[in-house]
Amino acid sequence: MLASMQTQFEKHFETKPDVAAFAPGRINLIGEHTDYNGGYVFPAAIELGTYGLARKREDRTIRFYSLNFEEKGIISFSLDDLDYNADHSWANYPKGMVKFLIEAGYKIDSGFDVIVEGNIPNGASLSSSASIEMLTGWLMKQLFNLDVERLELIQLGRKVENKFIGVNSGIMDQFIVGMGQKDQAILLDTHTLEYHYVPTEFGDYTISIMNTNKRRELAESKYNERLEECQKALALLQQELDIEALGHLDVETFEKYAHLIEDETIRRRARHAVTENARVKEAYDALAQSDFERFGELLNQSHASLKDDYEVTGKELDTLAESAQNVDGVLGARMTGAGFAGCAIALVHQSKVKDLEDEVSRIYTDKIGYAPSFYHVNIGDGVKTIEL
Numbered sequence: 001m002l003a004s005m006q007t008q009f010e011k012h013f014e015t016k017p018d019v020a021a022f023a024p025g026r027i028n029l030i031g032e033h034t035d036y037n038g039g040y041v042f043p044a045a046i047e048l049g050t051y052g053l054a055r056k057r058e059d060r061t062i063r064f065y066s067l068n069f070e071e072k073g074i075i076s077f078s079l080d081d082l083d084y085n086a087d088h089s090w091a092n093y094p095k096g097m098v099k100f101l102i103e104a105g106y107k108i109d110s111g112f113d114v115i116v117e118g119n120i121p122n123g124a125s126l127s128s129s130a131s132i133e134m135l136t137g138w139l140m141k142q143l144f145n146l147d148v149e150r151l152e153l154i155q156l157g158r159k160v161e162n163k164f165i166g167v168n169s170g171i172m173d174q175f176i177v178g179m180g181q182k183d184q185a186i187l188l189d190t191h192t193l194e195y196h197y198v199p200t201e202f203g204d205y206t207i208s209i210m211n212t213n214k215r216r217e218l219a220e221s222k223y224n225e226r227l228e229e230c231q232k233a234l235a236l237l238q239q240e241l242d243i244e245a246l247g248h249l250d251v252e253t254f255e256k257y258a259h260l261i262e263d264e265t266i267r268r269r270a271r272h273a274v275t276e277n278a279r280v281k282e283a284y285d286a287l288a289q290s291d292f293e294r295f296g297e298l299l300n301q302s303h304a305s306l307k308d309d310y311e312v313t314g315k316e317l318d319t320l321a322e323s324a325q326n327v328d329g330v331l332g333a334r335m336t337g338a339g340f341a342g343c344a345i346a347l348v349h350q351s352k353v354k355d356l357e358d359e360v361s362r363i364y365t366d367k368i369g370y371a372p373s374f375y376h377v378n379i380g381d382g383v384k385t386i387e388l
């Protein structure tokens with residue numbers, strides 16, 4: 001991919017790139033919609049991701065070109081005008097990153113040209129947006145010799161989502177894209193940002209990614225709605241409980257005080273946040289003990305909770321996860337990421353991967369009217385430099 005990108009760089013920008021980088025996508029094993037509730041998440045970076053090449057310019061023009069959106073052409077703007085602009089479509093993600101790096105005091109004092117190409121399926125909830133944000137941060141670090149730590153890039157990437165794009169997401173995606181390591185998942189406490197690496201050793205089992213191939217629509221507005229519902233629940237519980245986040249509640253205490261939340265829908269949202277958080281900790285223990293069956297059960301419970309209590313699945317994700325759960329050799333399956341569309345994951349015996357694909361494909365196509373896709377990818381590194 002890099003060789004053809006270099007050719008394209010020279011074709012469009014009439015010069016050679018100086019630096020190159022790669023930023024991965026991610027899956028989340030378990031711990032969904034817990035990150036903006038101060039809870040645990042358990043994601044891993046994947047070997048699919050976004051590649052970027054960049055070169056400094058003499059003037060103050062910034063140009064971005066994506067080989068995934070060639071129809072958008074070269075998107076160009078000035079270093080002196082870094083406001084959000086809907087016409088700049090995908091380039092708003094890197095633009096936001098540049099803007100916030102400068103606002104944080106980092107010296108980006110000339111324009112530059114960037115070409116990107118990714119192999120994360122678009123809109124698949126595998127974090128293509130965090131990938132492009134972190135890629136941009138890393139390219140800027142290299143190009144302008146910025147003395148910026150990974151954690152700061154992670155926080156700036158999240159700020160781009162929250163303050164530039166308008167999605168009030170948590171820190172999970174940028175964190176794993178920034179900190180991922182080969183064959184390791186990260187157990188992250190999103191409240192303290194304490195984390196540690198956990199080998200993704202599933203014995204004879206492997207993770208399959210299944211894509212609904214449904215275009216994600218309205219996901220962002222529903223996402224913000226869920227966040228607001230959780231905030232309402234928290235405020236009601238705080239009338240009697242001294243807690244800073246839903247992620248600080250154990251299931252028992254929550255059930256004892258749940259009556260404070262009169263609205264049944266809001267109560268279910270909070271229940272998901274609390275029970276999901278408990279499941280992450282249990283899943284971590286199960287993996288440490290190589291208890292893959294238990295890990296699989298927790299995946300199934302997570303999906304059910306996201307479906308019934310949190311209502312972020314939809315018939316496509318339910319069909320994928322639930323049909324996978326019934327395949328012989330599958331220990332568990334659940335949606336991954338924000339939900340509504342995008343991907344689900346399944347923990348499946350290595351010898352049954354083909355059966356899983358055939359069976360899920362048949363049921364899904366029959367019910368939904370078009371086919372799902374499947375990916376088998378390794379767990380890979382976080383954002384990194386690529387030597388040219």
Ligand code: GLA
Pocket residue numbers: 031032033034035036169170171172173337338339
């Ligand atoms: C999206 C957000 C994350 C997280 C997940 C749901 O991926 O970007 O911060 O909230 O949804 O777990």
